[in-house]
Amino acid sequence: MKVPPCTVVILGAEGDLAHRKLMPALYHLTRDGLLPEGFTIVGVARRDQGEDRFRQAMKSAIAESNEAGPVDEEVFARFARRLFYVRGDLNDPASYRALRQRLEAREKEEPKPQGRLVYLSVPPSLYPAAVEHLSREAVAVRVRDPRATPWVRLIVEKPFGRSRETARELNRLVHEHLSEHQVFRIDHYLGKETVQNVLVFRFANSIFEPVWSRQHIDHVQITAAETVGVEHRAGYYEEAGAVRDMFQNHLLQLLTLTAMEPPSSFTADAVRDEKVKVLASIRRLREGGIDDHAVRGQYGPGTIDGRPVPGYRQEQGVAPDSQTPTLAALRLMVDNWRWQGVPFYLRSGKRMPRRVSEIAVQFRCPPHLMFARARVPELAPNLIAMRVQPDEGLSLRFEIKVPGLELALKPVDMAFSYAEAFGGAEHSAYETLLVDCMTGDATLFARRDEVEAAWAVVDPILDAWAAGPPAPFPNYAAGTWGPREAHKLFAGGAGRWREP
Template sequence: MSKQINSKEPFAMVIFGGAGDLAQRKLFPALYTLHRSGFLPDNFSVLGVGRSPRETEDYRQFLRNAITQFARTEVDNEEEWSSFAERFDYLSIDVTDAGTYDELERAVAEQEKQFSLPGNRLFYLAVAPKLFGVVAENLKAGGLTENNGWKRLVIEKPFGRDYLSAEALQEQINRSFPEEEVYRIDHYLGKEMVQNIEVLRFANSLFENLWNNRYISNVQITAAEIVGVENRASYYDSAGALRDMVQNHILQLLMMVAMEPPSHLNPEAIHDEKVKVLRSLRRYEEHDVSQYMVRGQYTGGFIDDKEVPPYLNEENVPEGSTNETFVAGKLYIDNFRWSGVPFYIRTGKRMAEKSTEVVIQFRDVPKHLYFNKDNNLGSNLLVIKINPEEGLALQMNAKKPGVANQVVPIMMDFCNNCGVDTPEAYESLIRDALEGDRTFFTNWEEVSLAWRFIDPIRQAWDQEGEETLAPYESGSYGPKEADALLDQDGFQWVSPYHPETEKKPVVRGQEISD
């Protein structure tokens, strides 16, 4: 990838929500690991911003506790720790009050003077989405964007609730930060094996030559969780799996798999090709939704032999909620490469196991011929394992040793994180933001086109209420209606993939109905 700046260039970072859960679990551990790995400059500063008052030493102890609990790198040198922690400070202000940003500007300028920083500023919004636009405007009003170096704004999801709200937020933010200075985080894009999809495709002629509708029968994308709504009910019940997972994470995976080779390996060229995928993604009118999309809500059941409650009994979930905790769909990309190939997507909470995988299923060998005379030969599969396992698996057919003409599936398996402590997603993304590399951040066109695809689906479900809400037992793989999406085309869900337990990785059917 091309880089716009030197990654060791000094900077000042301001974390809004600097005492919140995201800072504690992800941002602090990422910064410390980057520091220990030599990816941060010698000179930098971090200012946490929050509403609750905290003394500097209390904040640094909070920082220490977070890193001890959540970082993959241990604190084993007190002198080194002290030099790292002294660069962190805290300021209590009301981020909705533009008048308090004068105080913020003074605090940042103080840190820049103390550590001889040139004026490069990274603003990280780890706050509620309703505050994104307000903070961006107040930063400009308070003079914090009138700095001598570069400035960048990092934003967590969700970016809007639909296309219209996202468009309004974009206009509000662009009054303070132009698009090239906005870094929208999708932590899936920071995962090692998601970034590896690009290398797998464009560094291997073997796969790129087969990466089309002549050789691929279907693509399956699964993002399954075993956890329920936990303490996120206030947000999740108004978002649902469609907004929370499909609009961003799932569609990003789809773009990475389906994009054309970019003209150059730079952010602009890669974003151009990803956007083309969304432009070619078949949009469903409201009356088409029931044919191509399935939604569900988990009932009670067992996870790891422990009984768990139904969604409606979870804390802070409104009585009678029709919010979906599961989404499955059959998507089509109407371009020359992918015409006729179904992309099956599936995501849900309280499922049988935690697994994020992309399965490329290749077309079957001709029927009634050679070793497929009984039409039961297993399909060739390429499995991209993203989480919790990281790696690649390629399934082929071979003769069973010692048995004449008996064919069995064999697996070529590569594990990316076996015995290796791979970087966390936030380590990669924070480093990229500091380097000015927007490759694995979402740009406005991706966000807007994703919402244009999602909005009709959301509107159809909102009108239908519980009529199309399929129940599924906690600890299962989702409602039977999701299986039917594939059954009608002659396919079955492959993921989560377990080669040691699969007798036949199964999936018959060469013809594709649409």
């Protein structure tokens, strides 16, 4: 993967995302020698500071992020030489003019950059103004030919809209100024090794795909559990809640990768076409029936790792009567040939007992139990668990005979661990996705129709919850797996929520 000389502009360079993820990712890529001569980073923020202070601030941010490890002075010196700062308010067109002049001055030097990548690492309320000013002040303008150089690309962070309607509106606005091939809607989950591995696992092996359907699979469970609470992002989270924060993007992305048909090639549009088909096949939840398919929760006080923690409503910046769900659990049905009748259970929440994200595919039990029931009362179904984080890996559960004269069966796990096999993931999700964007590969980014289709899945839930009576919050204690009602989603089915 050869990164071309280019300029990365980070709007919001003093924000949380830039500090914790983007700068460490770019530093790491510098350390690994993946960024060529002529690669430049320009940070834009409101803080009144010179370039030296900005570089020092970025050094501290990198040192604090645990992804990059300790800062190496020699690597940082190389990184700092390509790091520049432009001060400006992003509501003010003059800031974009100053930025363009800075970029043009750089572009006169050799080696000439082959493109500009602008990262919108700013609050979503600023996206419309930023896109418009970037275009009007000629920082990021429309390029019609996807193969043209110099190229211009824009990374837009989540959340992309608050509903299908607002996502559509944002897409329309973005498209007034840029072509679709220039727009990279980022979902950092897709940069994780294990997430990409779902497609490799399914389509590069011949033994799994034949059983990957309603004939053999009982149900699929997708979990993204966090132990943290709302931390310092109460303002954002109060507006977003669990469904907008986790389901519209990350969990539905995991569902599409698990459920999609094999694309004809591993190209951006072929992969995304198949993902959109899955999203379009998810049965729409209808008013009146939402409660049978969707459960919301909000944590009260409890204990995490033996330490008492406050409830959501007691967190700083949260309304004392907040109706924001910190957990949601859904049962979705994919109405197509392959998945008819197979429930997909999705669950994500804050302040759960363990930090774990996984896709668990549970197979049907054998049709006939020939072992005497007295000795083998129940078989554990076969299960493939793809662990996205932490301890990235994969396990396959099957029954074995316990050694001994008596016939006894026991489920065992055959496990593959990325850390054991390869010493862990080589690059963070943001490194992977930044490199993909710089090299023009949009496979792991959401297309226009894809984000809108994902919103169409969750909109009815959000609307019903907003219009209905207040929820009996808090309804789960911090440090537990969520409200009891979430178990009702399995009514009539064979499974129950895993506690991975």
